[in-house]
Ligand code: PSU
């Protein structure tokens with residue numbers, strides 16, 4: 001019944017067949033987002049948090065050309081160790097990676113695609129891609145936004161980093177009819193900070209409200225997903241002046257070096273990390289934990305509807 005290129009891990013398949021809650025997790029965050037061994041420790045801890053909050057985790061990746069929904073510990077360890085050597089896989093990379101039997105770390109885009117193929121509705125991550133600063137001339141707009149416009153998966157994130165043009169990112173999502181929800185806030189969180197200066201469409205305050213909204217979107221036959229932006233817990237949020245200085249410097253450096261295409265986001269993320277050191281890594285880990293817990297509670301509420 002599944003697509004012939006897709007492997008759904010037995011525990012995940014059993015949960016889905018029984019109508020139990022499942023949460024998808026991405027793998028670019030493991031291979032490209034954090035250094036080893038913190039990436040593997042974080043990925044395994046995130047899976048535990050999903051379980052503690054009542055859902056089955058399904059970390060998603062491409063291994064040996066197979067689309068994987070649900071990884072073993074060994075597979076997570078393998079991806080974490082391989083790190084940047086694994087291809088960052090967005091929508092346009094899938095056919096070649098699968099045809100050649102290669103590995104791929106899934107971005108928000110491909111995690112949504114594979115989650116949907118497996119029948120998983122809720123996905124937790126850190127930050128999404130968006131419209132880059134200067135996109136009016138570079139046209140650098142993440143495929144993540146297009147996927148949100150077309151694929152029926154709820155993405156729980158901590159907003160987007162200010163490496164992007166957050167205002168244009170919101171405009172793009174509005175044009176494509178993607179509901180942007182603030183969880184307990186009316187402002188778009190900016191990943192490391194709880195505020196960004198940009199408002200969101202709606203504030204919802206409980207997992208039940210999120211689940212109901214997603215169900216209505218399905219029942220109405222609307223295409224596309226929902227973006228839930230969940231602010232980083234206050235105790236882990238960073239000083240906006242410190243993080244924004246690092247981001248401005250990273251963006252300026254990327255322009256000087258002429259970085260473009262799929263390298264742009266990883267370059268900016270690595271530069272910001274280099275400039276802010278361990279503090280940003282700690283924040284990054286805790287916001288992912290926070291999103292995993294909310295996604296699991298929302299998946300549990302959705303399973304009851
Ligand atoms: N933004 C972050 N952290 C990330 C990413 C983006 O703050 O890890 C990753 C995600 O996997 C996201 C991808 O889907 O980068 C977007 O890449 P691009 O801008 O090339 O579409």
Ligand code: MN
Nearest residue numbers: 140141142261
């Ligand atoms: Mn891009």
